[in-house]
Amino acid sequence: MVLELVLAGQLSLSAPELPKLPPITREPQVTYLDRNGAVIGVRGGKHAPPVDVTKLPRHVPMAFVAIEDRRFYEHTGVDPRGIARALVKDLQKGRLAEGGSTITQQLARNLFPIGFDQTAERKAKELAYAVQLERTYTKYQILGLYLSRVNFGEGAYGLEAAARRYFNKAPAKLSIREAAMLAAIMKSPTNYSPVDNPQENAERTRLVLAAMAEAGVITEAQRQTALKQTPKVAKTSPTDAAQYFIDWIDGEVLRVTGKPRQDVIVETTLDLALERAAQDAAKTTVGKHAPQAQAAVVAIDGAGRVRALVGGTSHVSAPYNRAVDARRQAGSAWKPFVYLTALEQGRTPDMPVVDEPITIANWSPKNYDEGFLGPITLEQAVARSVNTVAARVADEVGRQNVAAVARRLGIVSTVNTDPAMALGTTLVSPLEMTQAYATFSNGGNRVQAYGIERIRSGGKVLFQKKPHVWQPVIANPALSDLNRMLRSVIKTGTGTRAAIPGYDLAGKTGTTSDYKDAWFCGYTGGFASCTWIGRDDAKPVGRMTGGAAPAEMWRTFMTTALKRVPVVPIPAGPAAPPPPPPQEPSVVPASNQTASAPAR
DSSP states (O other): OHHHHHHHTOOSTTSSOOOOOOOOOOOOEEEEEOTTSOEEEEEEOSSOSOOOGGGSOTHHHHHHHHHHOTTTTTSSSOOHHHHHHHHHHHHHHTSOOOTTOOHHHHHHHHHSOOOOOOOHHHHHHHHHHHHHHHHHSOHHHHHHHHHHHOBOSTTOBSHHHHHHHHHSSOGGGOOHHHHHHHHHHTTOTTTTOTTTOHHHHHHHHHHHHHHHHHTTSSOHHHHHHHHHOOOOOOSSOTTTTHHHHHHHHHHHHHHHHSSOSSOEEEEESOOHHHHHHHHHHHHHHHHHHOTTOEEEEEEEETTSBEEEEEOSSOTTTOOSOTTTTOOEEOGGGGHHHHHHHHHHTTOOTTOEEEEOOOOBTTBOOOOSSSSOOEEEEHHHHHHTTOHHHHHHHHHHHOHHHHHHHHHHTTOOSOEEOSGGGGGOOSEEOHHHHHHHHHHHHTTSBOOOOBOEEEEEETTEEEEEOOOOOOOBOOOTTHHHHHHHHHHHHHHTSTTGGGOOTTSOOEEEEEEBTTSSEEEEEEEETTEEEEEEEEOTTOOOOTTOOTTTHHHHHHHHHHHHHTTTSOOOOOOOOOSSOOOOOOOOOOEEOGGGSOOOOBOO
């Protein structure tokens, strides 16, 4: 009956009673924003809210109308001419096809459980629902629903997601050419993808532009201009790097919201530009020095706000979050905890020490460079990353005390206390190492890394981060002396490749003796970051040291970061109050640990 009415041109808004529309449902979405309000990711439901086409430039929605359904504003849900043409072709081919579908019909298939069987019964139901949609909603509403639901490929559903995926911009910012390129995808998201099939997409885009000009949406001059343009298409999602950060905080969001019934907005601490810079630095450095390896980068400001968190070179191909979930030996990047313990017990950077053979509990550490330096100062031992001195100092000040200091500064992993712990055999994550180094950057105040500023939904604030309360945990002169020694690492020691002229920087290299892990952790005033390189299978990465590729990666990232954060000297810290009593650390007896002495 429905098909007969269509072919007779009688199926319209005044047609006989038709089946009622099923309810239109949409799973709520959780949208994550960076600190500047840029969208960094969407979790939860697949479909966004309906697009408000009245707020878009006319060429954006009309690109889809021109190529998909030129008579959209004239028909009442179905186009008898289009259906007739399609049926003629079907009869010629001896089968039913999908040709002749209007935008409203396509929307009906997306909204309701009609199925995709090539049968007359299914087609009739689709047509009936299309007419009912036209009876219930305005053309703008139908077009807005359509644009929020269609599949653009590459995991992008809806115009908002597609514009950001391919062009890294909001739909309202799309050019004529870009809008036409997205409309070209509708014929087949796989075959006309501007990423995987750019030539096919370009050919289809020319047809879209011609249809737009023929329909009067654009002028011939605008069509010619658009044909000459070659918009930059993102090969991977511009927010790919941010997915590591979202993975980290997503569980906390769900604990606040439960199963959301409305859309949720999460305002975060992340700086998307820094996140991209971190992933670019990781990908470039690993590709240059260790193609078989992976990398992590974490950056935290002095108040604990995580500004960048990258857990691998690509979230698409390597989603495991090494910045948060990996536990690796810190190597000599651990030594600042040893030397801070010594400084708090009265030692000074100028104190004489001796680099010479030493044996502690049947363990004899060796230096990265063969031989021994003999008499040197404590500061020189730090700058040159001398293992024998670090091992002796830890033994003298008490490894239990070193563990307590590490815990006080934000190390949350279990700390072992065997003799080799002085050289970084404790397994830690890049996130907690950066958290600890951020304490050096802010004048000695405890840092608790966090990523969520506010969560809101339905006009209500579900969570608001409380104002930061400064808690001093390192006093002077120990802090100033430690900063002095760690500056020397970059100026004259193992970390010279991390140097950036004109900035007050300090840090420490870290390498395990078997070359499985290489680190560089450093800071400036109010901003700290750590880089790590290693293999997921824990095999050696050549003879890579923390002063090589990780220091280079750190410098590359920090060169961008220093342009986006306040540039201030490393603060000296408090003058008088001693640190609070340390909490009892979690320790592991030496017998339960495998000593693996780091190199430098």
